[in-house]
Amino acid sequence: MNIGVVLAGGSGSRMGIVDRPKQFIEIYGKPVIIHTLEAFEINEKIDAICVVCVKDWQEDLGLWLKEYDIRKVKWIANAGSSRQESSLNALDAIKDSCTGDDYVLIHDAARPLISQKIINENIEKVKEYGACDTVIPAHDTVIRSVDGASLESIPVRKELYLGQTPQSFKYSIVRKAYDDYFALPEDKRPEMTDDCGLVLHSGIKIGMAMGDKLNMKITTMEDLLLVKSIVRAGR
Amino acid sequence: MFAKSYKITEPKRFEIFVEDIQNQDVLVRPDYLAVCKADIRYYLGNRSRTVLKRKFPMALIHEATGVVVRDKKGKFKAGQRVVLLPCRKAECDGTKCTECVRSDPHLLDNYCPESKFCSSNYDGFSKELMDIEDEYLVPIPDCVGSEAVFSELLSVGFCALRRAGLTKENAPDNIAIWGDGIMGYIIALVAKYQLGCEVNVIGLAPEKLAMFDFANTYFSNDIDSLPRMTVAIEAVGGNASGIAANQAIDKLYSGGRLVLSGVANDNVPLNTRMILEHGLSVRGTTRSTRCDFENAIELLSDEYYRERVKKLLLSTVDVTDIKDYYAVFEKESKSTALGKNIMKIEF
Numbered sequence: 137m138n139i140g141v142v143l144a145g146g147s148g149s150r151m152g153i154v155d156r157p158k159q160f161i162e163i164y165g166k167p168v169i170i171h172t173l174e175a176f177e178i179n180e181k182i183d184a185i186c187v188v189c190v191k192d193w194q195e196d197l198g199l200w201l202k203e204y205d206i207r208k209v210k211w212i213a214n215a216g217s218s219r220q221e222s223s224l225n226a227l228d229a230i231k232d233s234c235t236g237d238d239y240v241l242i243h244d245a246a247r248p249l250i251s252q253k254i255i256n257e258n259i260e261k262v263k264e265y266g267a268c269d270t271v272i273p274a275h276d277t278v279i280r281s282v283d284g285a286s287l288e289s290i291p292v293r294k295e296l297y298l299g300q301t302p303q304s305f306k307y308s309i310v311r312k313a314y315d316d317y318f319a320l321p322e323d324k325r326p327e328m329t330d331d332c333g334l335v336l337h338s339g340i341k342i343g344m345a346m347g348d349k350l351n352m353k354i355t356t357m358e359d360l361l362l363v364k365s366i367v368r369a370g371r
Numbered sequence: 372m373f374a375k376s377y378k379i380t381e382p383k384r385f386e387i388f389v390e391d392i393q394n395q396d397v398l399v400r401p402d403y404l405a406v407c408k409a410d411i412r413y414y415l416g417n418r419s420r421t422v423l424k425r426k427f428p429m430a431l432i433h434e435a436t437g438v439v440v441r442d443k444k445g446k447f448k449a450g451q452r453v454v455l456l457p458c459r460k461a462e463c464d465g466t467k468c469t470e471c472v473r474s475d476p477h478l479l480d481n482y483c484p485e486s487k488f489c490s491s492n493y494d495g496f497s498k499e500l501m502d503i504e505d506e507y508l509v510p511i512p513d514c515v516g517s518e519a520v521f522s523e524l525l526s527v528g529f530c531a532l533r534r535a536g537l538t539k540e541n542a543p544d545n546i547a548i549w550g551d552g553i554m555g556y557i558i559a560l561v562a563k564y565q566l567g568c569e570v571n572v573i574g575l576a577p578e579k580l581a582m583f584d585f586a587n588t589y590f591s592n593d594i595d596s597l598p599r600m601t602v603a604i605e606a607v608g609g610n611a612s613g614i615a616a617n618q619a620i621d622k623l624y625s626g627g628r629l630v631l632s633g634v635a636n637d638n639v640p641l642n643t644r645m646i647l648e649h650g651l652s653v654r655g656t657t658r659s660t661r662c663d664f665e666n667a668i669e670l671l672s673d674e675y676y677r678e679r680v681k682k683l684l685l686s687t688v689d690v691t692d693i694k695d696y697y698a699v700f701e702k703e704s705k706s707t708a709l710g711k712n713i714m715k716i717e718f
Contacts (some may be wrong), residue, residue, distance in 0.1 A: 164391060168623040171391075174372035178398060178440045178500070179448060205394075248390065251372055252400070252499065253691065254718045350375075350389065368374065 138236040138259055139230055140176035140185040140208075140302075144169050144197075144245035145215025145222040151357050158354055159245035159290070160193055163364055168354060170204050171248035177206050179255045185369050186211040187232050188222045207299070223331050224314050227307070236308030239263070243302040247352040249363065255302065262304035265343030269332040271297035272347045278302040300347040303331045313338040374500035375718045377696050378428040381622025382416025385693055385700075386428065391469060396504045398440040401455065401496045403520040403687075405434040406537055406703040406712040408608070408634070414700050417636070426492065433457035433489040434523040435496035436511060446505050448634055454522040456507040456664055457489035477533060482659040488658060497696070499718045504618045509664045511687045518681045520713050524553065525667035525680070526659035527632070528561030533663065534656035535602050535630045544567035547622065549591070549615035550606030553683060553709060554632060558606050559586050560679055564670050571597055573618070577648040579709045582682060594618060602628045617642045625649040632656045683710040692716040 144159045151158050159169045169187075174183045185208045189197050191292035194212055201209055213229040216222040223242055223286045230240070239262050243250065254270055261268035305313075313335045317325060328334045332342055354360050376388045391397070403673070410431045412418055435455045439447040447453065463485040465471060472478040480486050487493035511519045546566060548559045551574025563570050563585050570586040573594060580588040591598050591614075603619035605612055612633040619629050620642050629651055645654065670676045685708055690696050699714050706712070 166391075171373055178372060180438075180440070220537040246572045251375065251718065256717070350387075367391055370376070 137183045138181050139234060139238060139240045140182050140255075141223070141230075141240050141242045142169070142172055142176065142185060142187045142245050143219065143222050143226075143242065144187055144189045144193075146246065147220075151273070151360070152354070157193070158360075159188060160196065161354075161360065162250065163248065163282050164307040164367060166204070167200060168248050169245040170200050170206070172245050173201075173206050173209065174204070175250045175252070175255065176241075176243070176249075177208050179252055181256065182208060184208050184230075184233075186213060186226045187245075188213045188215050188226045189217045200307045209233055218282065219330065220317065220328060220334065224318065226240070227311055227314060234307055236306070236311070239304060239308045240307055240310060241302040241304040244353055247351050248354070249348075249350045249352065249366070250302070251348055251351065254347055254351060255347065257303045258304040260307065261343040261345045264307045265341060266309050267332070267335050267340050268304045268343040270300040270302055270345045270347040270351070272300060272349060274298055282356060297344065299330065299332065300351050301330075304345075305331070305335060309320075309334060309340055313340070316360050372500065374493070374498060376430050376498040377428070377693055377718070378430045378494075378497070379413055380428045384425065385696060387693055388428070390498070392500050392502050394441060394502050394504055395507060396444070396476045397442045397502050398502050399437040399453065399455065400440050401435050401437040401498060401501065401509065401716060403436045404432045404496060404690075404716055405516045405520045405523075405711045406432065406700060406714075407434055407490075409433075410495075411700070411704045413490075415564065421664070424592065426500050427491065430494040430497040431490045432625060433491070433494040434496045434520055436482040436517070436519045436522070437496075437501070439508075442505070444505065447510070451695070452511040454511060454519055454664055454668065455501075455507040456661060457495070457501065457523065458509070458658060458660055459468070459487040459493055461485045461487050461490070473598060479660040479662070481530070481660045488669065489543065497716075506650070506661065509668055511668065512672055514674075515668070515677065517687060518677065518684055519668070519671060521557070521680050521683060522664055522671065523558045523659070524666040525561060525670055526544065526663035527554070527657075529663040530567065530659035530667040531604055531630055531656040532561060532565055533604075533631050534654050535604065535628055537566055537602060539566060542568045543597055545569035545571060545600050547571045547573060547597065547600045547619065548606055549573045549603065549619055550608070550633065551576055551583070552608075553711065554608070555606040555692060556583065556602055556683065556709060557623060558632065559583060560676060561670065562604075563671070564676050565666070571600070573597065573615070591615070591618065594622070597622060597680070598625050603627065604630045604632060606632045609635055610637060610639070613639035619644045620649075620651060623649065623651055625651075627651050628654045630656055652703065680708055684713060685710040686712045687715050688712055690716045691718070
């Protein structure tokens with residue numbers, strides 16, 4: 137079984153919007169999260185979807201699922217205080233319905249332009265490696281700075297990629313990585329920004345699925361402008 | 372839902388567009404596409420600038436198959452393979468025809484002046500996802516593979532016979548087809564299947580004529596031994612279509628029918644004297660409609676004919692980005708081979 141896990145627990149604080157998290161903003165009449173869920177809904181290889189959602193918006197989400205005829209959502213889990221907690225909540229929510237050999241594709245709700253090709257390649261790669269990350273080559277030179285004021289180093293660009301989502305895992309692998317991580321005392325847990333970092337920390341080799349520049353994350357108002365402009369151009 | 376499409380914006384320029392697809396009918400994922408000469412003309416800019424300016428941006432391709440993703444009305448199952456029909460009926464107030472051609476069995480909706488046609492005056496199938504009304508989809512049986520992408524060409528062949536007024540019941544002893552290109556091959560094959568009569572093909576290139584193993588072949592500069600016929604079909608196109616049509620006019624029995632199917636960019640001189648002396652009738656044929664596609668699928672279900680259609684499949688190119696898409700158009704625009712390099716798309 138392939139399960140899409142859509143993380144919609146963010147607050148949108150970097151956008152300045154106060155009335156709703158970014159994943160619930162509408163793009164030409166439809167919430168961002170619904171655009172994202174539709175991509176998983178129509179993929180023939182995705183069997184079920186789990187949405188991790190902030191509590192205050194779960195009722196709205198339920199109404200939208202009906203309105204937009206999203207049928208594959210089987211679980212709505214509570215958002216955690218961090219990305220890791222949200223992912224863990226999703227893994228807990230689905231645990232009785234899946235086995236260690238099933239696959240989970242963890243995706244940001246705020247990336248509505250995900251293509252079927254990316255989902256399919258994730259499924260292909262996760263079956264090959266047990267874990268996979270969606271990446272795009274870094275076309276710009278990436279600068280490393282420790283103090284935020286001067287350059288520390290310029291890593292070799294051809295070795296650099298930018299991480300996107302989905303990040304996909306065999307359930308048993310990501311479960312163990314999370315259990316091990318949360319078994320550590322809080323002050324001993326390494327800082328992780330995503331699920332792949334956590335799985336990589338547990339020593340698992342992670343494959344790469346090619347992403348797409350269009351699979352951008354709406355984090356700032358400029359990102360929203362870009363996504364809306366892209367969609368407007370196609371009208 | 373969002374889905375990518377590739378559209379031509381000017382000659383030799385494709386761009387990526389993201390469309391917001393509304394699922395009202397059948398949601399389909401196009402999988403195999405074939406490039407037509409009409410697409411090549413747009414790609415190379417071989418139409419007037421005014422025409423191109425009016426039509427662009429436009430998604431090209433009208434020969435395609437796809438997979439059903441979801442059907443709101445439940446007529447099709449998810450995963451079902453289908454041929455995508457390019458002719459679209461449109462609102463018609465009936466003022467452009469004396470009698471509605473849609474109900475004339477020799478014409479039907481592809482001759483309605485209000486009809487739209489994909490990759491001509493309506494978006495074609497170069498899209499990640501499409502929402503299509505069920506009347507524009509024909510199921511593909513399991514025995515038929517990616518060669519189903521040639522259904523549109525086959526349907527044009529059936530339409531040509533329909534325009535010639537030919538059926539199995541009134542089939543002539545023989546039929547002659549001018550043209551050794553892909554359209555000539557297809558019409559000849561359809562004629563063999565539909566009429567069961569002797570099929571004579573007239574062409575120029577020995578290596579192409581050698582592929583017509585189901586027909587008698589003649590070189591166009593040596594047709595003395597070609598038997599006379601009551602029905603001839605011109606499938607040459609371009610400036611040479613006049614030469615072909617005039618050869619056919621010379622070989623037709625009195626009262627015979629000439630069907631023109633090749634597209635010529637310029638006006639073509641015809642031997643009208645012989646047309647009137649022999650009481651010949653000349654008909655035009657273009658495109659096709661649903662019944663022709665259903666016939667095409669029936670033909671493909673027959674192994675003998677399916678194997679001969681497969682010969683036209685030169686290669687299958689995986690198209691996963693716009694660079695691959697460009698490469699296929701470049702390849703096809705330079706190709707003189709009998710057949711097509713088709714695309715398997717996953718944008």
